[in-house]
Amino acid sequence: MEKVLMKGNEALAEAAIRAGCKCFFGYPITPQTELSEYLAKQMPKRGGVFLQAESEVAAINMVLGGAATGTRVMTSSSSPGISLKSEGISYIAGSDVPCRIVNVERGGPGLGSIQPSQQDYWQATKGLGHGDFRLIILAPNSVQEVVNLTSRAFDLGEKYRMPVMLLSDGLLGQMMEPVEFPEAVSEPADQSAWAATGTKMAREHHIINSLYIEANDLEEQVVKRYEKYAKIEESESDAELYLCDDAEIVITAFGATSRIVKSAVNKARAEGIKVGMFRPITLWPFPKKQLLDACKNAKNVLSVEMNMGQMVEDVKLALDCKLPVSFFGRTGGIIPTPNEVLAEIKKLNGGAQ
Amino acid sequence: MAVVFERPKSLCDVRLHYCAGCTHGIIHRLVAEVIDEMGIEGTTVGVCPVGCSVFAYNYFNCDMIEAPHGRAPAVATGVKRARPDLNVFTYQGDGDLAAIGTAETVHAATRGENIAIIFVNNGTYGMTGGQMAPTTLPGQVTTTSPYGRNPKTAGYPVHVCEMLSTLDGTALAVRTAVDTVPHIREQRR
Numbered sequence: 132m133e134k135v136l137m138k139g140n141e142a143l144a145e146a147a148i149r150a151g152c153k154c155f156f157g158y159p160i161t162p163q164t165e166l167s168e169y170l171a172k173q174m175p176k177r178g179g180v181f182l183q184a185e186s187e188v189a190a191i192n193m194v195l196g197g198a199a200t201g202t203r204v205m206t207s208s209s210s211p212g213i214s215l216k217s218e219g220i221s222y223i224a225g226s227d228v229p230c231r232i233v234n235v236e237r238g239g240p241g242l243g244s245i246q247p248s249q250q251d252y253w254q255a256t257k258g259l260g261h262g263d264f265r266l267i268i269l270a271p272n273s274v275q276e277v278v279n280l281t282s283r284a285f286d287l288g289e290k291y292r293m294p295v296m297l298l299s300d301g302l303l304g305q306m307m308e309p310v311e312f313p314e315a316v317s318e319p320a321d322q323s324a325w326a327a328t329g330t331k332m333a334r335e336h337h338i339i340n341s342l343y344i345e346a347n348d349l350e351e352q353v354v355k356r357y358e359k360y361a362k363i364e365e366s367e368s369d370a371e372l373y374l375c376d377d378a379e380i381v382i383t384a385f386g387a388t389s390r391i392v393k394s395a396v397n398k399a400r401a402e403g404i405k406v407g408m409f410r411p412i413t414l415w416p417f418p419k420k421q422l423l424d425a426c427k428n429a430k431n432v433l434s435v436e437m438n439m440g441q442m443v444e445d446v447k448l449a450l451d452c453k454l455p456v457s458f459f460g461r462t463g464g465i466i467p468t469p470n471e472v473l474a475e476i477k478k479l480n481g482g483a484q
Numbered sequence: 485m486a487v488v489f490e491r492p493k494s495l496c497d498v499r500l501h502y503c504a505g506c507t508h509g510i511i512h513r514l515v516a517e518v519i520d521e522m523g524i525e526g527t528t529v530g531v532c533p534v535g536c537s538v539f540a541y542n543y544f545n546c547d548m549i550e551a552p553h554g555r556a557p558a559v560a561t562g563v564k565r566a567r568p569d570l571n572v573f574t575y576q577g578d579g580d581l582a583a584i585g586t587a588e589t590v591h592a593a594t595r596g597e598n599i600a601i602i603f604v605n606n607g608t609y610g611m612t613g614g615q616m617a618p619t620t621l622p623g624q625v626t627t628t629s630p631y632g633r634n635p636k637t638a639g640y641p642v643h644v645c646e647m648l649s650t651l652d653g654t655a656l657a658v659r660t661a662v663d664t665v666p667h668i669r670e671q672r673r
Contacts, residue, residue, distance in 0.1 A: 154566050180565045184558070185591035192555035192588070196531070196562025199549050204566065222552045327547035327563065329570050332526040336496075338541045340550040 134309040139274045139299060142310050143233065144169035146281035147205055149316050152231070154180040154204045156193035160212045161245045162301040163235035167207065187212040191219030191232075198223065198230040199339045201322025203285055207233035209301075210251050211242060213259075220294055221260030225341030227325075227356070229288030232266075232296045235304040238464040246464025247301030249386055252441035255298050256415045263353050265360050267295040267367065268414040270385045274308035280412075282317045287367065289320040291359055298414060300437070302387040302466065363416055370418035371410040374400065375425040378407030380479050383422070383434045383446050385411050388467065392435050395472035404480050414442070419449040429454055431479045435472055436460045492516035494525045494545050501539055503610075507662045508537055511604055514662075515575070516544065528571040529563050531556040533580035536610040540575050554585025557592035560599045573600040579609045582618040582642045589648070596653030603644060618642045 137145070144166045147155070155170045167183070174181035180197075184190035190206050197204035208216060213234045223230055236251045238244035255268045267287050271277045280297060288295040327337050343349035373393060375381060384392040389410040399406045409425040411418050426432060432454050434443035440458040447456050459475045461467045491497065494516035502508045519525050528546040532538060534553035541548035551559040556574035564572045581589050581603050592599065608626055609615040616629040619641045623632040633641075645657045 154562070156562065156565075182561070182565060185587050188555065189558040189561075189588050189591065192552060192558035193562035193565070195551070195555075196549065196559035196564075197566035198562070199559075200529075200563055200566045200570070202566040204562070218552055219555070226550070327529045327549055328567060329527040329529060329547055330525065330545075336545050337547045338550070339548070340541055342538060342550055 132311050132314060134311050136307050137274060137310050138165055138305065138307050139277055140165035140235065140304040141169045142274045143207075143277045143281060143297070143299065143304075144173070146278040146312065147231070148173055148177055148179065149312060150203070150282035150285050151316060151319050152179065152203045152205045152285070154182070154197045154202055156182050156184050156190040156197065156204070156206050158184050158187045158190050158208065158212060160187075160209045162237055162247075162304050163207050163209045163233065165304070166233065166235070187215035188219065191216040191223070194230050194232075195219055195223050195226070195228060198228045199226070199327045201319075201326030201328060203231075203319050205231040205233065207235065209235045209237045210239050210248070213251065213254065217254075217260040220266070221262050221264065222341050223294050224260070224264035224266065225262060226339050227292045228294070228339060229285075229292050229322075230294050231284045231288060232294055234296060234298050236298065236300040238462070244464040245301065247305075247387060247437060247466060248462065248464055249300060249388060249437040249441070250462065251298070252385075252414065252436070252438060255296055256417070256445070259296075264356065265293075265363075265415055267291070267293065267363065267416075268298050269295065270298045270412060270414050271303065272386050272389045272410065274303065274306065274310045277303060278310055278312060282313075285319070286317045289322065291363060292325070293359075298386065300387050301464075367413060368416040368418040368421065369412040370421040370425075371412060372421065372425045373408040373410070375407035375409060377405050377428055378425070379429060380404070380406040380431045380433065380476060381409050381426050381429040382406065382472070382476070383409045383411070383432060383442065384436065385414060385442060388435055388437050391467055391469050392472055394469035395476060398469060398473050399476045399480075404476060406476050406480075411442075417445045417449060422446065422449045426450065426454060432456045433475060433479060434458050435467065435475070437466065438462050492520045494519040494528075496543055496545050498542060500543060502536065506536070506610075507606075508604065510662050511602065512540065512543055515573070515602055519546065524571045527569065528573065531560045531563070531572070531574040533574070533576040534611075535577035535580050537575055537577060537604065538611065554580050554583070555588055556580065556585065557588040557597070557599070557601060561592055561595070561597050564597060564599055568598075572598075573602060575602045576604065577610070578603070578605040578607065578617045578619040578644075582644050586642075589644075590651070593648050594651045594653040596655070605644070619644070
């Protein structure tokens with residue numbers, strides 16, 4: 132299959148169509164707009180629906196309606212827009228409806244900036260709306276991986292009947308890389324056991340709902356959902372380990388930042404420093420076992436992020452005080468350089484040089 | 485003995501939770517009778533609001549979706565766009581439709597979404613115990629307008645049908661009352 136040069140946002144949109152996404156509901160926001168524009172052009176020609184909603188709030192509720200029929204549905208936005216969608220995401224999670232949400236992160240808080248950022252790690256993995264619930268969060272680090280994770284996002288959502296978020300950022304969204312689209316795409320799973328598609332007078336009516344007025348009923352539903360989450364933690368966590376086998380320093384990084392960290396690791400290795408990189412591909416479930424494996428010879432762990440230190444908390448939780456964990460980050464839309472990361476590695480390797 | 489009055493097939497055989505004197509039961513029945521007459525129960529999906537009729541999903545026999553407060557027209561849009569073969573209706577009160585969900589209502593109408601919105605206006609937030617609604621009349625006493633709605637501080641009621649009638653996408657906007665038998669018969673038409 133030949134490679135094409137594509138922008139991350141457009142590659143994501145193309146991959147979604149190939150993965151059987153039938154409806155897209157969204158609202159314009161930088162830096163994800165190319166994704167919407169691509170789908171606005173392509174969906175009508177390829178048997179899909181593109182609808183620009185009046186608001187982020189309306190868009191996520193259109194996703195709820197479309198997904199409730201068992202159709203592959205997607206929305207995308209960027210940080211402030213995801214905040215607006217969080218009400219709907221909570222309802223979608225509480226109604227056990229699968230869908231796919233893309234966040235092309237930008238700087239925050241508030242209107243923040245339109246430059247790349249990873250400031251929504253907490254929002255994505257811990258605080259996306261009210262109530263006890265989880266989303267599966269996939270964090271690609273290249274345009275190719277954006278494509279590869281797209282059909283996986285739909286498959287996981289349908290397998291577990293829950294929303295899945297693809298956490299991209301302004302860097303991945305805007306950069307161009309050669310990309311190959313897989314020939315085989317996943318088939319949508321049969322959703323007829325629960326979806327609202329009309330009874331055809333042949334079955335009991337289906338109710339898509341998150342309201343349980345009796346406390347006991349609600350507790351039962353939430354506990355059942357957490358049993359599902361436990362299974363997901365067991366079987367779906369995913370990570371990349373880079374040169375970790377003999378690493379005395381392990382750097383943890385996700386998404387675009389991991390590309391910068393990889394360059395820094397290579398530079399440090401060239402100078403004989405035993406350093407490796409651990410990159411979670413699923414941010415939830417956080418790949419705890421893989422991290423412990425990556426750190427088996429480590430003396431120090433450093434988390435590098437484009438924020439003020441968010442994932443570092445999960446790294447510390449997973450390591451459970453077994454190793455010292457430090458943090459280096461740039462924020463507000465500033466991208467750290469490999470040399471900055473290299474300097475941090477050298478500090479851990481016996482002081483600055 | 486001949487049966488002269490039956491429950492519409494599109495309503496479930498369950499006891500409704502509504503207060504005595506509430507007209508939701510009548511309006512549920514009217515909606516269900518129309519679904520029966522059109523023979524579309526098997527292809528209908530209803531969307532319920534947050535408010536007194538939040539449990540409508542337990543009463544209508546067709547597939548039902550519970551929407552967040554005010555978002556029913558957006559949810560219905562999603563259903564209809566994903567599955568144009570389905571008949572989609574929302575059932576919403578005045579707080580849901582004309583306050584928190586005004587944007588969703590206006591934009592679903594202006595896009596000409598092929599859905600039916602059943603708007604039940606009682607001029608108050610009933611479920612939370614009688615607060616001022618966007619349709620509360622000037623001077624009307626509610627728990628949050630205890631001295632009567634004062635237009636100088638609380639504004640005027642929203643005229644939903646008139647507002648939606650100005651939009652090119654609206655196919656039909658009608659308003660009727662369900663307070664008397666003749667009015668109920670009129671509404672059913």
